[in-house]
Amino acid sequence: MVEVRLEEVTKRFGNVLAVDRITLKVRDKEFIVLLGPSGCGKTTTLRLIAGLEKVTSGRIYFGDKLVDDGETTYVTPQRRNVSMVFQSYALFPHMNVFENIAFPARIKKLPKEEIKKRVNELAELLKIKDLLDRKPHELSGGQQQRVALARALMIEPSVLLLDEPLANLDAKLRVYMRAELKRLQREFKCTTIYVTHDQVEAMSMADRIVVMNQGRIQQVGTPDDLYNRPANLFVAGFIGSPPMNLLDCTVDGREFLNFGAFKIKMPEDWIAVTQGVGEAIYGIRPQDIKVYKERREGAIEFVVYVTEPLGDRIVLTLVKDDLWIKALAPPEFTVEMGDKVWILFNFEKAHLFDKRSEKLLI
Amino acid sequence: MSGDILKRIAEPSLQVVGYVVLAVMFLYILTPLVWMFLTAFNPEGGPFLELPKEFTLDNFVMIFTGEPIKGRAGAAHPFYMTRWIQNSFFIASVALLLVVTMASMAAYSLSRLDFPGKSLLMTFILLIGFMPSMAKILPLFKLCLMFGFVDNLFGVAVVIASSILPTQIWILKGFFDSIPRELEEQAWVCGCGRFTTLMRVVLPVAGPGIAVVALLSFLGAWGSFTIPLILIRSEDLYPISLGIASVFIHNPGEIGLAVDYGPLCALSIVYAIPSLAIYYLTRKYLMQVRLGKMEVR
Amino acid sequence: MKIIRWIKVHSVELILATFLLPALITLIIFQLIPTIWTIWFSFTDMALIGKRLIHPRFIGLENYVKLLNDPIFWQSMKVTFEYCLASLVLRFVLGLLAALYLTSKTFKGKTLMAAVFLLPYIIPGVIHPYVWISMLDTRYGTLNRILLLFGLPSQSWVYKRAMESVIMINSWAGYALAMLVLASAITSIPKEYYEVAEIYGASRWQRFTKITLPLIKYPVMLSMILIFKEDIDDFTYVYMFTEGGPHYRTELLSLYAYHKAFAYFELGYGCAVGFVIAILVFILTLAQLKLGGT
Numbered sequence: 042m043v044e045v046r047l048e049e050v051t052k053r054f055g056n057v058l059a060v061d062r063i064t065l066k067v068r069d070k071e072f073i074v075l076l077g078p079s080g081c082g083k084t085t086t087l088r089l090i091a092g093l094e095k096v097t098s099g100r101i102y103f104g105d106k107l108v109d110d111g112e113t114t115y116v117t118p119q120r121r122n123v124s125m126v127f128q129s130y131a132l133f134p135h136m137n138v139f140e141n142i143a144f145p146a147r148i149k150k151l152p153k154e155e156i157k158k159r160v161n162e163l164a165e166l167l168k169i170k171d172l173l174d175r176k177p178h179e180l181s182g183g184q185q186q187r188v189a190l191a192r193a194l195m196i197e198p199s200v201l202l203l204d205e206p207l208a209n210l211d212a213k214l215r216v217y218m219r220a221e222l223k224r225l226q227r228e229f230k231c232t233t234i235y236v237t238h239d240q241v242e243a244m245s246m247a248d249r250i251v252v253m254n255q256g257r258i259q260q261v262g263t264p265d266d267l268y269n270r271p272a273n274l275f276v277a278g279f280i281g282s283p284p285m286n287l288l289d290c291t292v293d294g295r296e297f298l299n300f301g302a303f304k305i306k307m308p309e310d311w312i313a314v315t316q317g318v319g320e321a322i323y324g325i326r327p328q329d330i331k332v333y334k335e336r337r338e339g340a341i342e343f344v345v346y347v348t349e350p351l352g353d354r355i356v357l358t359l360v361k362d363d364l365w366i367k368a369l370a371p372p373e374f375t376v377e378m379g380d381k382v383w384i385l386f387n388f389e390k391a392h393l394f395d396k397r398s399e400k401l402l403i
Numbered sequence: 404m405s406g407d408i409l410k411r412i413a414e415p416s417l418q419v420v421g422y423v424v425l426a427v428m429f430l431y432i433l434t435p436l437v438w439m440f441l442t443a444f445n446p447e448g449g450p451f452l453e454l455p456k457e458f459t460l461d462n463f464v465m466i467f468t469g470e471p472i473k474g475r476a477g478a479a480h481p482f483y484m485t486r487w488i489q490n491s492f493f494i495a496s497v498a499l500l501l502v503v504t505m506a507s508m509a510a511y512s513l514s515r516l517d518f519p520g521k522s523l524l525m526t527f528i529l530l531i532g533f534m535p536s537m538a539k540i541l542p543l544f545k546l547c548l549m550f551g552f553v554d555n556l557f558g559v560a561v562v563i564a565s566s567i568l569p570t571q572i573w574i575l576k577g578f579f580d581s582i583p584r585e586l587e588e589q590a591w592v593c594g595c596g597r598f599t600t601l602m603r604v605v606l607p608v609a610g611p612g613i614a615v616v617a618l619l620s621f622l623g624a625w626g627s628f629t630i631p632l633i634l635i636r637s638e639d640l641y642p643i644s645l646g647i648a649s650v651f652i653h654n655p656g657e658i659g660l661a662v663d664y665g666p667l668c669a670l671s672i673v674y675a676i677p678s679l680a681i682y683y684l685t686r687k688y689l690m691q692v693r694l695g696k697m698e699v700r
Numbered sequence: 701m702k703i704i705r706w707i708k709v710h711s712v713e714l715i716l717a718t719f720l721l722p723a724l725i726t727l728i729i730f731q732l733i734p735t736i737w738t739i740w741f742s743f744t745d746m747a748l749i750g751k752r753l754i755h756p757r758f759i760g761l762e763n764y765v766k767l768l769n770d771p772i773f774w775q776s777m778k779v780t781f782e783y784c785l786a787s788l789v790l791r792f793v794l795g796l797l798a799a800l801y802l803t804s805k806t807f808k809g810k811t812l813m814a815a816v817f818l819l820p821y822i823i824p825g826v827i828h829p830y831v832w833i834s835m836l837d838t839r840y841g842t843l844n845r846i847l848l849l850f851g852l853p854s855q856s857w858v859y860k861r862a863m864e865s866v867i868m869i870n871s872w873a874g875y876a877l878a879m880l881v882l883a884s885a886i887t888s889i890p891k892e893y894y895e896v897a898e899i900y901g902a903s904r905w906q907r908f909t910k911i912t913l914p915l916i917k918y919p920v921m922l923s924m925i926l927i928f929k930e931d932i933d934d935f936t937y938v939y940m941f942t943e944g945g946p947h948y949r950t951e952l953l954s955l956y957a958y959h960k961a962f963a964y965f966e967l968g969y970g971c972a973v974g975f976v977i978a979i980l981v982f983i984l985t986l987a988q989l990k991l992g993g994t
Contacts, residue, residue, distance in 0.1 A: 425813075533985075546730070563732050572723060
């Protein structure tokens with residue numbers, strides 16, 4: 042078990058800059074998730090750590106050992122003692138499940154009895170014991186995925202790499218496997234690097250999350266950090282479901298935020314920070330907006346555009362002039378499309394971002 | 404199955420017509436073959452379809468021993484089936500090994516490697532395979548003299564292999580392309596060096612494709628006529644194709660000389676058996692590749 | 701130095717590149733060089749015996765001029781075109797028919813069908829003419845017997861209708877190529893297309909003409925190109941069975957080239973014919989591609 046360090050790692054494919062000066066330290070035994078939309082460079086970063094690609098510049102360390110520096114040093118994937126689970130599982134079609142799982146151990150020429158023992162242990166753990174003599178094409182997606190996992194855990198790797206392993210599973214199985222994976226990681230105590238575009242997965246499993254976009258790190262932090270203190274607009278809009286409302290506004294005079302359709306007076310701590318700021322973006326999560334059926338002091342009138350009853354809450358899409366907002370209401374809050382409602386923003390939970398730099402102001 | 408036009412002809416009357424047409428096709432295909440089979444066992448076979456009055460193995464004996472049976476007209480030229488089979492077998496096996504090895508190596512390289520001029524190279528391979536034989540065969544004699552490949556079974560095998568290579572490289576490349584790189588990458592991460600990966604992962608998965616290439620190479624070499632015709636002069640090196648020709652070839656100007664039909668058919672059957680056998684052995688793999696062939700385009 | 705480092709860094713790729721060499725070398729020596737020689741020889745008066753074997757003279761386009769004035773050459777061209785056209789049609793139609801049977805749901809016995817359909821293609825080509833003797837014999841042959849059954853006159857297949865005989869043998873043996881290509885193409889059409897068409901009320905014939913045919917356009921073209929290429933090469937049947945006769949009635953171009961080179965020992969002239977064949981193939985293939993819209 043080791044810590045993985047990336048220093049100013051960059052990867053270019055021809056003219057395309059896939060990974061742009063990433064610096065990251067993954068702690069020993071940590072479960073870290075690389076999160077971001079398609080094409081953000083997270084899979085490329087994973088492949089660089091695995092050694093399936095070579096860095097264009099920068100350095101990668103496994104503990105104290107330099108494994109890639111883009112020039113003279115490069116350790117092949119065979120030598121890095123990592124395990125990887127691909128999105129497609131990459132199970133060897135000509136071998137049965139037992140042989141697939143046993144494969145890494147056979148390459149290292151471990152004794153037969155030990156291999157047999159360990160394969161059975163892992164199969165038991167992952168509940169695929171009775172599939173051992175089947176061939177991959179006879180298995181369901183979920184079963185294949187567990188075989189791939191078993192194979193990855195066969196030889197205790199320094200680092201466990203997972204590339205969107207749950208992407209091909211149906212929703213229910215995905216929820217189940219999230220919990221299973223987290224439990225497995227705790228049990229095996231591997232340093233685990235997990236790639237996904239699903240922020241719910243990331244939030245529920247990770248010790249820390251690395252949010253990436255366009256090859257760059259946007260923010261590194263615990264789920265709590267990312268949710269409550271997003272460093273920039275991208276992270277704010279990416280984390281959280283339903284996503285944060287991001288509204289254009291301008292600082293008006295000293296005390297007001299002007300949204301065009303209405304004005305709101307800012308609290309003291311906000312006023313202090315917003316001097317000299319022109320255009321900004323106001324961020325507030327749907328769950329931090331209070332909705333009322335009657336007029337209230339300081340509340341703003343909106344019209345209901347759509348209601349989505351989800352059973353435990355209702356998602357309301359509200360509109361005023363050109364401004365659209367999503368808010369959450371308790372299930373008893375019955376309104377119809379076209380009704381008027383009044384909403385109050387909870388400034389304690391809201392954020393303000395500078396429009397140009399997209400960075401967090403408060 | 405998809406693309407099922409004839410299913411649409413589900414009305415019973417049209418279906419009957421369909422079966423009738425099918426039966427006619429079967430008859431068309433099988434009649435000459437049935438005749439061949441029957442006449443081989445017929446001591447008095449002729450160019451007409453009929454059940455033999457008696458069954459005999461004499462014809463087979465004749466072609467292997469080269470001795471005309473008492474009371475039967477001999478052929479214009481004696482039979483040396485044993486020798487011919489040995490020669491054909493040698494040529495076909497060597498050609499098969501050469502093609503499978505060279506084509507696999509080249510196809511894997513073309514599938515996994517990228518380099519400037521690659522598409523040029525692939526076009527070259529395609530075009531040279533597409534070139535009509537007569538444009539390549541005429542100078543072959545002179546060329547092979549230089550290599551000592553005239554009257555040399557190994558040389559004949561090499562030349563045959565070279566003529567088969569282009570298509571087989573294309574077939575195998577398509578096959579290797581359909582094996583995901585992630586499979587190899589997974590093997591690397593598990594600790595396999597590239598060579599081990601080739602042996603333990605790539606080749607087994609490519610098995611069907613290689614089986615097809617083996618089949619096609621064998622068939623091509625086993626039935627090859629033109630190349631041995633040009634390169635082989637001495638009779639003891641004749642493969643079966645030349646052997647048949649030596650017995651039954653007519654004098655220039657004459658067509659369809661009176662032949663001894665019994666031995667002819669016996670010869671044909673024995674000649675055809677290995678082809679059928681290899682097809683039978685690899686038929687499982689053919690199913691897997693048939694769809695792969697479209698990807699080759 | 702820089703080069704050594706480059707080699708070390710790219711050692712794996714270099715080894716992979718050497719995998720290409722055996723095939724490449726073999727192709728260059730035994731395929732490319734003979735082609736180049738054919739073209740070269742066609743500009744000389746090289747022969748297979750005598751002085752001209754060792755000291756051929758360069759005679760420029762003389763062979764080609766001779767070619768254009770050679771009545772047998774033109775006869776051969778005419779004959780080859782007849783052969784190729786008829787074979788193409790027959791091989792393709794039979795192949796399409798067989799492919800339709802193989803890919804249909806209504807007709808049972810697929811394994812049997814596949815085995816029977818492939819049979820002529822698998823058995824060695826040298827045998828084909830001899831196997832057909834029983835069909836073609838004038839007095840007792842099966843074909844004539846069938847004709848007589850329908851009250852039609854029997855034909856002298858081997859002598860008077862040698863070309864038709866060879867065409868028949870060729871299509872009997874060769875339809876399997878089109879069959880394989882087309883069957884594979886038909887099975888790769890997703891069945892959803894047919895289901896949608898059915899929902900919109902298309903008839904069986906409409907489904908065939910508007911879905912199947914357009915979607916197999918490229919495989920159809922491919923099979924035609926492959927068939928044509930094989931037919932132009934055809935040599936064995938005419939060499940063994942008819943020797944180009946009677947009166948050059950079946951003297952295919954490939955046979956003519958061979959005769960000129962090995963029977964008349966005029967290697968240079970033979971090569972000219974060979975080169976003409978090559979040019980023909982390329983021109984006609986390009987024409988086919990253009991017509992098909994590639």
